[in-house]
Amino acid sequence: EIVLTQSPTTMAASPGEKVTLTCRASSSVSYMYWYQQKSGTSPKLWIYDTSKLASGVPNRFSGSGSGTSYSLTISSMETEDTATYYCQQGRSYPWTFGGGTKLELK
Amino acid sequence: EVQLQESGPGLVKPSQSLSLTCSVTGYSITSNYWGWIRKFPGNKMEWMGYISYSGSTSYNPSLKSRISITRDTSKNQFFLQLNSVTTEDTATYYCARGGRVFDYWGQGVMVTVSS
Numbered sequence: 037e038i039v040l041t042q043s044p045t046t047m048a049a050s051p052g053e054k055v056t057l058t059c060r061a062s063s064s065v066s067y068m069y070w071y072q073q074k075s076g077t078s079p080k081l082w083i084y085d086t087s088k089l090a091s092g093v094p095n096r097f098s099g100s101g102s103g104t105s106y107s108l109t110i111s112s113m114e115t116e117d118t119a120t121y122y123c124q125q126g127r128s129y130p131w132t133f134g135g136g137t138k139l140e141l142k
Numbered sequence: 143e144v145q146l147q148e149s150g151p152g153l154v155k156p157s158q159s160l161s162l163t164c165s166v167t168g169y170s171i172t173s174n175y176w177g178w179i180r181k182f183p184g185n186k187m188e189w190m191g192y193i194s195y196s197g198s199t200s201y202n203p204s205l206k207s208r209i210s211i212t213r214d215t216s217k218n219q220f221f222l223q224l225n226s227v228t229t230e231d232t233a234t235y236y237c238a239r240g241g242r243v244f245d246y247w248g249q250g251v252m253v254t255v256s257s
Contacts, residue, residue, distance in 0.1 A: 069243045078236055078247040079187075090245070122187060126242035130202040133187035 038063050040123050040134035048142040055110040057137045059101075059123035068106040069124045070099060073136075079122065083108060115141055144169040146237050146248035154231075154255050160224040164237030164248060171195070171218050175241025178211060178222045180233040181250070188233075192241045193220055200241075227255045 039062040049055045059068060067086040071079040081090045083099040086106060096111045110117055118141050123134040150162035164176070177192035191201035193211045201209050205224070213220040224231060234252045238244035 071244075078250050079244075080247070081243065081245045084243050084245075120185065124187075124189075124243070129200070130204070131189040131242065133189070136185050136187075 037130055038065060038125050038128050038132050040125060040132055042121075042123060042134035042137045044137060045135065046138045046140065048140040049110075049113040050142040051113055051115065053113045053142075055113050055117075055139065057108045057121055057139070059106045059108075059134050061104045061106070061125060063128070064103045065106075065125040065127035067127070068099070068101060069126060070108050071122045071124065072119045073122065074119045082121070113141075144239060144246045146239065146246055148235060148237050148248045148251040150235075150251055150253070152252060152254060154227055154253060155257055156228055156255055157226055160222070160227050160231060160235075160253055160255070162222040162235055162237075162251060162253070164220050164222070166218050166220070166239075169239070169246075170215075171213055171220055172215055174239055176211075176213070176220050177238050177240060177244060179236045179238055179244065179247075181236070182233045190222070190224075194241065229255050231255050 041060045043058045070083040072082045073079040087099040098109045120136045120138045122136045145167045147165045154160045175192045178190040181187045193199050208225045210223045232255045234250045236250045237248045239246040
């Protein structure tokens with residue numbers, strides 16, 4: 037199975053700061069999905085097909101990557117962006133998730 | 143609006159079966175794919191399997207001998223059964239729409255396996 041490794045595990049960012057979260061796959065995947073999960077709520081699809089924003093996602097978010105390396109970037113951190121972000125691959129069964137990056141406000 | 147709602151017991155004894163229901167409103171389960179995902183304490187997430195619009199299924203090989211996903215199209219519900227549970231199956235269980243990417247999720251149900 038494809039193992040997804042997210043880094044960092046936890047990070048804190050100041051309002052207005054640029055944030056980059058990374059997801060590395062143990063084998064090449066064609067695209068990556070990202071979910072945002074806030075405490076006590078269910079995950080929300082955030083980015084699909086590597087770089088497409090899900091409905092309602094602010095355009096300060098972007099996704100990029102190819103092969104085994106993918107990233108989610110926030111151009112300017114806002115308070116509401118505090119959450120845990122998970123990557124997920126749908127290239128090879130079984131679908132797998134990364135361990136998550138917890139993003140906090142500094 | 144598509145809505146999913148999990149239901150089922152929050153406590154299951156070791157060696158017994160875990161059974162959960164996902165009730166869907168706003169969309170027919172005879173369209174699309176419908177999956178189960180769980181999140182363990184410590185945040186690891188695992189895709190468990192899905193049932194398709196036609197009723198075909200696909201399961202995570204790590205669970206293949208213990209898992210069954212079925213549906214009742216008349217009630218627009220689909221179900222998860224996980225047999226021979228152990229404490230390692232303690233998790234929050236989510237149902238979601240999608241076979242590869244999951245765009246609508248239920249609120250989740252926490253299931254504890256304990257005697």
